[in-house]
Amino acid sequence: MSQATYLEAIRQGLWEEMEQDPTVFCLGEDIGVYGGAFKVTDGFIHHFGPARVIDTPIAESAIVGAAFGASLTGMRPVAEFQFMDFIGCAFNQIVNMVAKSHYRWGAPAPLVLRGPAGGGVHGGPFHSQNPEMHFVHTPGIKVVAPATPADAKGLIKSAIRDNNPVLFLEHKYLYRRIKEEVPDGNYTVPIGQARLHREGRDLSVITYAAMVHTAQEAAELLAKEGIEVEILDLRTLSPLDRAAIIETVKKTNKVILLHEDTKTGGLAGELAAIINEEAFDDLDGPIVRITALDTPVPFSPPLEHFFLPKVEDVVRQARWLHSY
């Protein structure tokens, strides 16, 4: 065990997998000598060589297509998106070529698409987005979004070892802001399992990625008022851990769904539908959604602050739901 930031934890996981499995290789824009825009692969090219740390042209469809092609020969490619906003450029390749491959013609695609998502760093409309729902809606690709350094390490290792395509969403706000003890060595976190981040009896906040920390801050404030909030960190967005979702709802009977993604068509809607189908009788109050606005991510700090869900939003809504 040693202390590591969220970013270092991802680096450790990727490094270790490349060390122990020679079929793992990385490709992406500026990931080689430069080490990546966020330095996730800093130093990798010197250790693993340029054959396994490949700088590509600025061509996201080519990156995903080449990763898929290589995976068909039994390799385990890890493709980096410099920013997850650019995943739109590779949409067809991911949704029609990669995700449907096993279902249509039985060809597994053991590849990882990873990169920074999320806002809070004043990146503007094209460097801040949360693109998860395009892919949660696509059968055939798993979607992972860790909130802690330990989970980031355990999940990147599981993603690389998975025989299916995995979209690995790293939250760029967390890269160097959080640090914790991260297990050494062969430590994995299973894909498809949520994590109980905080136990509480009064109401549940179901969330993921950077919003886990927003929920945690809110929970600490609410605890001073005697409201004990349970926080479920989904960790994997597809496939969802339905059992864990239902379990926390059955325990607290009140639920807030919190995410940084925009509201309409966001994951909260799907979670609400699952709770409605499987735990309707256990609810003692309406399901509350706290999300970003239905707008592009604005650039200017006061605008972005207004756009994003905040601790005070969670505190206010939790008080209301608690007293319902």
Next chain:
Amino acid sequence: MPAKSKANKTSGNGSKRSSNGAAGPKTNAVRLNQHGIPDWRLEHPEFEVVEISGGPEVHYEIRGKLNAPPPPIRESRYLSKEQHLELYRWMVLNRRMEQALENLYKQSKVVGGVYFGLGQEACSCASALALGADDWFAPMIRNQGAQLVRGFHARDIMMQYMAKADSPTHGKDGTSHYGDIEKRHMVSPISMLGDLLPVMAGVSLGARLQGKELACLTWIGDGGQSTGVSYEGINFAAVRKLGLVLIVESNLWAYSTPTEYQVAVKDLANRAVGYGIPGVIIDGTDACQVYDATFEAVERAHRGEGPTLIEAKLMRMKGHAIHDAAAYVPKEMHEFWRKRDCIDRFRKYLLDKKWLTPAQDEKLIAEVDKEIDAERDFADRSPMPEPSSAAEGVHCEDGCHKIKPKYGVPKKAKRAEGKLKESEAAIHYK
């Protein structure tokens, strides 16, 4: 309009070479276009499709010289006599299978439409035949012949169209949308055009990391290459010198849109200059030219020298799919290309060489028909898939596939001992 080079005018007529098909001195001069791209054709048709909008109905007409006789077949530098005959049989099988598909459609045994490669059999079969045993390919919808050459059976294709349980995709997808990464090394196409190009570059990349240089063949039309991903795929292969072998089938119609409204260049092979890779123009209805050009591109790929763009000039001789009567195609254009039918020309070539007698030809066709009948009966007998199987197979579950490198475990780079150091470099957004 590019100026025609008089200096490089082809000799135009039959070969003076010995007829053993072995490599030998070049006889027919090869024209180089203004970009220095070799043009192996023995005929350079000059016509264009124009849109006529003066009358009550907007329609297309063709302008230019349309009465030229078909050119001779250019002698192959690589094919043996036996390979010529094998290739001829594949082309006949390709065509007869598609005729059987048409009949199955008329009997309402096909689900959805049927796509044909009529007139493109040389382009599909000769190119596939030029691949090495380990090489990969990814056919487009008009390359059903390539699937036969590479070891699939006519029944596989028939069952795909009939959506049967025993089809390669077990009814999950139709047409040529299937593949095999185990034995026949075929990547399944998708309906979107151009996306196979980076994928085939990636197959070559994956094999290279395992110490193997592969040729990865795929095709695209003059319409398909308009997509952005086509550029991305070829460019990536070019930069990394990956073994992509791309045949651009300039078949003159992209569904109903003539090439004139698809691209502004006369020869799509010219785009090779922009990619920084070799390009070549061939007559796509001359099986020998298709074979030779592909063979050389495959050899280049095996040497790790990178991709090749082969532009094959030909015409799609049916509509986009069976529902499309292609009434938008001017009749004279159809007649011009019918005289250049790839199978008729190749048959005449073999008969003239006395490598095939009319009696042998009849026997060969009868055998092919017998094979097709048996394949069709097999396909017909296959049941429809179990409805509940629709829910299966989205993910590769534990144990359903074992992932291992096909060509050997990649060697680790012998780098200096190193441990992961914490990254302290400046980053983009904090």
